[in-house]
């Protein structure tokens with residue numbers, strides 16, 4: 001349920017940008033959610049709707065998911081992280097701190113924990129549309 | 133004069149690529165040299181010419197320089213590194229280990245040593261042209 | 265972090281000088297004085313505070329974020345809740361991302377003091393704490409050894425140069441009379457908190473906080489806190 | 495690195511256990527036995543070996559690369575040649591880049607042993623040594639303390655899992671009889687090199703290599719080397 005905290009972080013970033021760009025109103029916010037962290041989309045969406053500020057009253061939240069692509073620094077192999085292979089406790093740990101993956105996930109080709117998360121780590125803002 | 137060691141590293145990388153791509157001959161190697169490290173271009177060029185392997189006998193080394201652009205992680209300010217502002221000993225240290233810049237260079241706006249080297253750190257291979 | 269009044273990063277640059285021991289004991293001492301205290305172990309690749317506190321079987325609650333469990337009257341957060349018995353090999357960029365994530369999701373609510381146990385080295389965690397926690401104050405730990413002070417000196421000079429608040433320096437594992445560290449610290453215009461002794465009883469008190477407070481180390485640290493931290 | 499026969503990374507995960515002291519003393523001991531030895535201080539943000547060796551006023555020569563200066567019969571490389579008295583705050587990615595640069599430009603020529611003094615933490619330097627130096631062997635240092643072994647245990651398990659050669663474990667700063675570390679190490683099928691004592695004479699011998707070798711610590715390490723490293 002820490003999706004609320006993540007939603008708060010998104011709203012706070014949107015507010016900062018709104019101020020910096022001097023927007024009167026925000027119309028659309030595109031959010032990407034990486035599969036590594038397995039964020040619950042309906043809770044996230046609900047939290048976002050509850051946390052709307054006045055400038056966000058007509059906003060459309062456009063949430064997309066991105067596959068978690070990992071790349072081994074040791075052997076160069078690239079692969080897609082699949083949560084189905086994880087036990088529940090580990091999946092939960094990665095849910096809170098995606099970097100914890102380095103304690104449990106190994107390169108399927110060479111066994112190294114020294115991989116890079118190319119895309120799909122957590123939650124990030126893709127774009128904002130607004131009116132000045 | 134450690135330009136020789138740098139040239140060796142370039143030649144060794146080129147050889148690896150040549151093998152991987154199964155090239156019969158390498159025709160052009162584009163090298164970028166970042167201004168942070170202040171590599172001496174004529175020595176580098178001489179070293180490269182001396183270290184040519186048979187597959188490199190007709191190669192043209194195309195060496196370009198790139199300004200060293202730094203970006204402060206603390207305040208976001210971007211600036212171009214200028215060696216004229218450094219005393220000789222410090223410039224020499226950065227010449228050998230570009231990261232040593234973090235011991236001596238500070239963000240001109242906020243004074244932080246926590247900056248990123250966006251481009252122009254050392255020496256890197258831009259591209260290779262060859263014949264199969 | 266809005267409700268958090270004081271953030272104290274227990275730091276050194278050097279490893280093994282007693283940062284984790286002092287951070288943990290300091291947190292417990294402040295909690296016993298009646299302050300609301302949090303302890304955050306930021307040494308992600310070699311966390312120790314859970315061993316010192318004997319904090320086992322704890323799990324944070326989820327409630328619109330993460331609520332740190334209470335142990336010995338302090339709100340306590342560590343990556344071991346998630347990594348357990350496993351090594352967590354993290355590159356600097358991962359340490360930075362994990363730090364940002366944990367700061368974003370942890371709900372400390374109101375605290376008088378948030379004590380941060382810093383990793384050794386002058387690297388991502390230190391730079392990020394400086395970057396994100398504008399009100400941070402450093403409590404710097406050294407030992408009498410030249411080897412420790414070689415790095416501590418550099419850290420102190422860097423922090424002064426950056427204009428960051430250093431609340432004081434503790435000289436830990438003191439074994440024999442000497443003024444060298446005190447003079448070096450005060451010569452830089454920084455408060456020398458004092459000395460905590462090398463105390464063989466500490467090792468037996470690891471995991472037992474009550475015992476730790478009754479060691480010579482514990483009681484002297486308590487005096488230093490009473491004298492220096494207001 | 496082609497002419498380098500053995501690469502030994504003195505590592506721990508934990509700080510302050512004596513990695514730098516053991517790496518430096520080990521290098522000197524091997525050089526005195528007639529081996530060609532290099533010592534590379536990879537603890538970029540808190541280097542210590544130059545203080546232990548009393549290596550002052552040295553500068554590497556440039557000759558189609560960097561030739562490490564000789565001190566006490568060993569070829570010695572450290573970032574302090576370039577950073578001097580200054581703190582070097584480096585993020586992990588910078589540590590990684592500096593490490594690659596220094597490996598590329600340093601000319602060790604032929605060596606029987608290259609000893610690497612590793613930083614604490616299980617982070618960029620450790621991962622890069624594993625990545626780039628395929629023939630590396632780890633000599634792991636711990637103290638008798640639960641706090642040190644908490645991290646060392648995780649490092650040993652990680653290294654086994656990765657199939658990396660651990661030449662042995664040294665239990666440093668031993669103060670009283672106990673078998674715990676020995677049992678833990680041997681239970682993992684790893685060679686327990688033995689114990690080096692906590693020795694108050696060490697501090698006075700910092701910077702004076704001859705004196706260091708005559709301390710109890712120095713002579714016992716010499717025995718351990720003779721027994722274990724062939």
Ligand SMILES: Nc1ncnc2c1ncn2[C@@H]1O[C@H](COP(=O)(O)OP(=O)(O)O)[C@@H](O)[C@H]1O
Nearest residue numbers: 279280281282283284285437461462463466639
């Ligand atoms: N005052 C002291 N007396 C005796 N042992 C101590 C003292 N302070 C720390 N230690 C011991 O020294 C080691 C390092 O302490 P630790 O708090 O883990 O340091 P750091 O966090 O700086 O790495 C531990 O084994 C700890 O029990």
Ligand SMILES: Nc1ncnc2c1ncn2[C@@H]1O[C@H](COP(=O)(O)OP(=O)(O)O)[C@@H](O)[C@H]1O
Nearest residue numbers: 409509510511512513514515667691692693696
């Ligand atoms: N066997 C020993 N006896 C006494 N002091 C020691 C011993 N080993 C290390 N020390 C001291 O402990 C401190 C940490 O040693 P150091 O080699 O810097 O550890 P690390 O490199 O693991 O951080 C130093 O002050 C050093 O002088």
Ligand SMILES: [Mg+2]
Nearest residue numbers: 283284307312
């Ligand atoms: Mg610690």
Ligand SMILES: [Mg+2]
Nearest residue numbers: 307311312313
């Ligand atoms: Mg800790």
Ligand SMILES: [Mg+2]
Nearest residue numbers: 513514537542
């Ligand atoms: Mg060391």
Ligand SMILES: [Mg+2]
Nearest residue numbers: 537541542543
């Ligand atoms: Mg060192």
Ligand code: NI
Nearest residue numbers: 001002003095
């Ligand atoms: Ni959640």
Ligand code: NI
Nearest residue numbers: 133134135227
């Ligand atoms: Ni040069």
Ligand SMILES: [Zn+2]
Nearest residue numbers: 072075107110
């Ligand atoms: Zn791999």
Ligand SMILES: [Zn+2]
Nearest residue numbers: 204207239242
């Ligand atoms: Zn800045």
